[in-house]
Amino acid sequence: MIPNHLKRYHILMSYYGPQHWWPAESTFEMLIGAILTQNTAWKNVDLALKKLKPYLSPEKMEKLPPEKLAECIRSSGFYRLKTRRIRAFLAWYKDYDYRPEKVAAENGYALRKQLLAVYGIGKETADAMLVYAFGKPFFIADAYARRLFTRLGDQVPKKYEAVRKEVERCLPDDLRVYQEYHALIDVHAKSRCKETPMCQGCPFAEVCQASMYHSS
DNA sequence: TGCCAGGAAATCC
């Protein structure tokens, strides 16, 4: 049986409402945040972004000495590593004159391949950038999504690509759906519905009987 | 106080 992700999307949407993600004041901030949040709690990313505030444009960040950049993002963890990754991304982005609309003019899959070739950008980071900065519909098959699907009783594939493709097969080719579905899954994951036993007003209450949602 | 958080690359075999 094919999990109906469109149905799940509607359930989450009617319960939490539109989220209008990604939480960033600019496209550039979103792109940097995507790298900073790798295996890192968003709270620590937010601290780093605040320190980066004076340099939150590609032109300014490019001129920032690496040691200074590292100092700013220290709170996000893996800071030496992420300094290299941010700089690698900036080098790639510069070929598009740091203009997201130029990047967005590329074909989605070709663009994804390009991003994956950049040092420090893997599948999840690439998909987040594609969806929230460059307007390409891809499903972000992150840890929250896998955990939710598992709890709803799916046999979730181990490979990232398999999960992504399976979800994409179930959804309309609509950017807004991909933007909201991922955001809603995130918001839901951080809500009290991660608790067990069954919490009050769980959006998945109807399917709970047929799933292991509140028993794992 | 130990454990984990919106991963990815390098290095094994």
Place this chain on the structure above:
DNA sequence: GGATTTCATGGC
């Protein structure tokens, strides 16, 4: 291809 290790801080 898979399994393991490295990268590191802050919060609970």
